[in-house]
Amino acid sequence: MSLGRFGPVGESGSRHGRWAMPSSTPMIELRSLTKRYGATVGIDRLDVTVAAGEVFGLLGPNGAGKTTTLRCLVGLLQPSEGQVRVLGLDPVADHRRLAPKFGYLPGELRLYPELTGQQTLDLLAALQGAPVPRQRELCDRLALTRADLARAVGEYSRGMKQKLGLVQSLQHRPEVVVLDEPTEGLDPLVQETFFELLAEETAAGRTVLLSSHVLPEVQRACGRVAIVRQGRLVTVRSVAELRGARARRVRLVLADGRGARPLGAAERWSPRWDGPRVELLVPPDELVPAVRTMLAELPVADLTVEEAGLDEAFLDLYRNSEERP
Numbered sequence: 532m533s534l535g536r537f538g539p540v541g542e543s544g545s546r547h548g549r550w551a552m553p554s555s556t557p558m559i560e561l562r563s564l565t566k567r568y569g570a571t572v573g574i575d576r577l578d579v580t581v582a583a584g585e586v587f588g589l590l591g592p593n594g595a596g597k598t599t600t601l602r603c604l605v606g607l608l609q610p611s612e613g614q615v616r617v618l619g620l621d622p623v624a625d626h627r628r629l630a631p632k633f634g635y636l637p638g639e640l641r642l643y644p645e646l647t648g649q650q651t652l653d654l655l656a657a658l659q660g661a662p663v664p665r666q667r668e669l670c671d672r673l674a675l676t677r678a679d680l681a682r683a684v685g686e687y688s689r690g691m692k693q694k695l696g697l698v699q700s701l702q703h704r705p706e707v708v709v710l711d712e713p714t715e716g717l718d719p720l721v722q723e724t725f726f727e728l729l730a731e732e733t734a735a736g737r738t739v740l741l742s743s744h745v746l747p748e749v750q751r752a753c754g755r756v757a758i759v760r761q762g763r764l765v766t767v768r769s770v771a772e773l774r775g776a777r778a779r780r781v782r783l784v785l786a787d788g789r790g791a792r793p794l795g796a797a798e799r800w801s802p803r804w805d806g807p808r809v810e811l812l813v814p815p816d817e818l819v820p821a822v823r824t825m826l827a828e829l830p831v832a833d834l835t836v837e838e839a840g841l842d843e844a845f846l847d848l849y850r851n852s853e854e855r856p
């Protein structure tokens with residue numbers, strides 16, 4: 532079972548009444564974190580800090596380094612360089628102290644197929660080394676029935692396995708939860724419940740880091756997002772900031788009714804034609820000069836401006852990172 536380096540009950544015992552952490556200590560801290568696989572760079576000098584009560588998103592395309600980052604966080608991988616701290620502790624050296632306070636949902640949940648759902652949850656609870664006050668409630672909310680839990684997980688559908696994975700990641704009420712692609716395989720109703728659970732986690736001051744390549748998921752769940760690409764951090768932004776940086780979509784109808792043709796100076800905003808209408812994506816700080824140029828140079832019969840979607844802001848950041856030397 533690959534669920535992280537959870538040991539049996541360590542000297543820290545249950546989650547109640549142990550070492551005190553200064554309130555200023557970040558819940559998660561990655562400092563110049565680098566992981567190489569031989570000649571391949573998984574992640575390269577990643578700096579990320581996550582505070583208590585945040586839902587923080589790690590967003591990036593396939594192969595960006597999300598899983599590598601999460602595995603370093605969980606202590607499954609030893610960094611090649613740099614530092615990882617979770618609750619001020621080293622996930623490799625201090626994994627026994629961390630296990631009761633830490634929840635992890637791996638991207639590929641591999642379970643013992645012959646164990647029942649209930650046996651799996653109980654085994655993982657023992658490895659977490661903590662009581663599981665939320666196990667029953669989470670199973671109920673994620674619609675894992677007693678009959679489901681009595682079946683061998685080898686018979687589970689993908690969605691049921693994912694639900695079991697979510698239950699085990701939260702059942703011991705951990706202070707920090709790391710989730711790799713958490714909504715994979717969940718139907719829309721269960722996804723709703725998942726988002727409710729996330730909101731409750733942060734309302735209770737707990738911290739969540741989730742990886743995703745699904746933008747609407749991040750937009751909905753996270754306050755801040757780190758965008759990674761080819762192992763490098765492109766940017767860390769609040770979702771609100773990403774919205775503010777959104778391009779403006781300018782739609783024009785040209786009076787002469789003709790279709791696609793060169794637009795002179797306006798060509799730089801990548802026009803997309805649809806019959807006599809044309810659509811351009813303009814960065815917010817170029818909007819006023821762009822509209823002036825269009826009105827001066829083109830036979831404009833109609834013009835509308837609206838904010839482009841968050842996905843376009845996101846793609847813009849990707850493109851900008853690609854253009855970097």
Ligand SMILES: Nc1ncnc2c1ncn2[C@@H]1O[C@H](COP(=O)(O)OP(=O)(O)OP(=O)(O)O)[C@@H](O)[C@H]1O
Binds near residue numbers: 568592594596
């Ligand atoms: N065990 C490994 N051995 C060699 N290279 C690896 C290994 N694991 C990951 N990599 C490489 O490290 C880079 C980052 O991979 P990683 O799995 O962390 O990305 P990811 O963002 O999680 O991708 P995905 O969204 O596809 O899961 C990729 O180039 C990948 O090929």
